[in-house]
Amino acid sequence: METKFDKTVEILFELKVADVMRKDIISIGPSDMMSQLKKTLQERRISGLPVVKGSNLVGVISIEDLIRWLSDGDADQRVEEVMSKNPQCLYADQPLIHAVKKFDQFGFGRFPVLDRESGKLVGIITRGVIINGTLKKLEKEYKEEEIRQYRASHFFGDISADQKKVTLKFKISGKDFDNAGKASTTMKKNLKRMGIQPDIIQRAAIASYEAEMNVVIYTNGGVMQYTITEDKLSLNVTDSGPGIDDIEKAMQPGYTTSESWVKELGFGAGMGLPNIKKCSDKMDLQSEVGKGTTLKIEILIGEDHEVK
Ligand SMILES: Nc1ncnc2c1ncn2[C@@H]1O[C@H](COP(=O)(O)OP(=O)(O)O)[C@@H](O)[C@H]1O
Numbered sequence: 001m002e003t004k005f006d007k008t009v010e011i012l013f014e015l016k017v018a019d020v021m022r023k024d025i026i027s028i029g030p031s032d033m034m035s036q037l038k039k040t041l042q043e044r045r046i047s048g049l050p051v052v053k054g055s056n057l058v059g060v061i062s063i064e065d066l067i068r069w070l071s072d073g074d075a076d077q078r079v080e081e082v083m084s085k086n087p088q089c090l091y092a093d094q095p096l097i098h099a100v101k102k103f104d105q106f107g108f109g110r111f112p113v114l115d116r117e118s119g120k121l122v123g124i125i126t127r128g129v130i131i132n133g134t135l136k137k138l139e140k141e142y143k144e145e146e147i148r149q150y151r152a153s154h155f156f157g158d159i160s161a162d163q164k165k166v167t168l169k170f171k172i173s174g175k176d177f178d179n180a181g182k183a184s185t186t187m188k189k190n191l192k193r194m195g196i197q198p199d200i201i202q203r204a205a206i207a208s209y210e211a212e213m214n215v216v217i218y219t220n221g222g223v224m225q226y227t228i229t230e231d232k233l234s235l236n237v238t239d240s241g242p243g244i245d246d247i248e249k250a251m252q253p254g255y256t257t258s259e260s261w262v263k264e265l266g267f268g269a270g271m272g273l274p275n276i277k278k279c280s281d282k283m284d285l286q287s288e289v290g291k292g293t294t295l296k297i298e299i300l301i302g303e304d305h306e307v308k
Pocket residue numbers: 210214215218219239241242243244250251255256257258267268269270271272273274293
């Protein structure tokens with residue numbers, strides 16, 4: 001409910017008076033007889049209308065004016081003698097929220113809409129057209145969101161069999177703390193766009209971020225590559241040294257060789273590799289001292305993937 005209300009208010013700011021106003025204006029002339037007004041209101045089933053001379057607005061007249069005239073007016077009176085002059089108007093380029101405020105403020109049934117430059121009458125706005133216009137826009141946005149979600153969930157269904165694979169590749173520079181984490185955040189955005197399940201994205205993001213930080217902190221740089229297929233997300237991180245001499249030890253929770261300045265930055269608690277393992281369905285870490293390290297992980301993304 002809360003979000004829907006917010007959305008409606010947002011739409012009232014987005015839409016312009018011109019977007020929803022009625023352009024097929026039913027009007028009457030100032031020198032027309034009041035009996036003519038009665039006929040028009042009855043025939044067109046409306047409760048009021050603008051009084052127009054040429055294309056200039058000179059007043060508005062409503063069913064209330066007609067009732068007053070019926071009870072104590074002269075039979076041969078003209079519209080201009082009964083109408084309200086200098087009516088409250090709206091401009092076509094105003095946000096719709098102005099119209100809503102004006103209805104609240106004055107309690108009238110309709111407002112003439114003028115073109116700001118020419119001052120000419122270009123439309124009529126009633127509460128009814130505001131409601132219709134807002135609902136139409138809400139419906140359109142809802143449909144667009146539905147389509148977007150449909151596309152996302154059918155991402156793989158829409159591409160042909162031999163192309164059921166998406167690869168993203170990033171270069172990671174060693175010791176470049178300004179850009180540290182960029183590869184992981186870019187990947188996260190892409191996974192979201194593809195409609196990958198949020199719990200998978202979360203796990204992938206954690207594993208990716210820890211792996212990326214290790215390359216930034218401990219190595220001279222490397223490459224991070226994501227491959228997304230229908231059933232799994234594979235992450236491959238390769239760096240060019242210095243390598244890890246005891247992988248078993250490095251994998252232990254709390255083990256770290258990080259220097260104090262790294263710890264001061266909030267990294268180096270020795271939980272990176274254990275976290276990567278926890279977030280993956282499969283993990284393989286290979287390293288050669290002096291050459292480099294390759295980390296490969298897989299996260300299953302099929303319908304029946306295990307929720308961790
Ligand atoms: N790509 C790598 N190259 C060299 N050493 C690494 C690499 N990744 C991790 N290490 C070593 O493994 C240790 C543990 O890594 P990790 O579990 O991520 O914890 P932390 O980064 O907090 O130290 C690191 O302190 C480092 O010595």
